[in-house]
Amino acid sequence: MKNLLVLVAVALIAAGCAKEKTAYGDARGVETVTNQFGSTDLQLIAETMARSMQQASVIASGNLPIVTVQEVKNKTSEYIDTRSITDSIRAELQKGGRVRFAVDAPGMTQQIDEVKRQQSEYYAKEAAVEKGQMVGAQYRMEGNITSIVKEVKNTKDVYYKFNLQLWNIRNGLLEWSDEKEIRKTTTR
């Protein structure tokens, strides 16, 4: 009994003394810690979609179309921050310099608040922005992400499908659409 207690005590001390090690990694490296939606999936989707959309005729024409970002519906069984995906797509497209983005629905409150603030008595009237000067988008970007998960004793297979669409707001026509598929399998 005494021996057992000593062993437990030694094990606890050893566990307590185990040194933690932290190191910076490659933010753009392939991440395979689990088969849940991860950074590599987000980066793959954002890059593929942005590059594909740049080839859409309405964007390739060079007329600097104005796009607003709408929701990407998460139809998977896990939590995915789809706003983060659309933010990355928007950043990639913005850097390409062929698209302009109009303020989207979640950013509207902040936009209106700022316009109102500038119209207050604290700002010089000639430099303050006026109401009614905002430019509406010509196209809206929306999409969805779905998944199929299958699991047997030692194997878990996850299939993701991300679909993105660019709709013409004026006439309701679908101007561009593309998909990215990802399969990840984990075996024990």
Added chain:
Amino acid sequence: MKTRLILAALAGTMLIAGCATKKGFEQPGYAFGCPIGDQKVGSMDDLVKAKTAMEGHRTTIQPTEIRCTKAGELLKIDANLNNDSSSVKRIAYKFRWMDREGMRASEEESWKPLMLYNNSNMMVSTVAPNAKAVDFRLILMSQE
């Protein structure tokens, strides 16, 4: 007699010109549609060597063909990757983009994981992130 000679010379010139365009080096500084600058590229193998780099763990996967074209203002690339081994291979790849001066034309791409079946080919395609990106390198890394 003179007319015949002129016609024969003309036919010869056209034949040579025809053969020259078949090789695919129709534009100086380009091979198979891909920018090569002042590098000497005489074949597809030369182009693959000039445009491919290995980083991290080396892989036996090799591009066998790289072809480029323009999609509007953007450079579009198709690269055929070959796995001639008898086992499935897992790699990661990315493209590195340069501008006319050889400077980075965009931030580093993310590594893209890829699985290749044994004795198989896979075509990877991409398009330049912006119009400034006029040259590239295909970077490969083993994931095994």
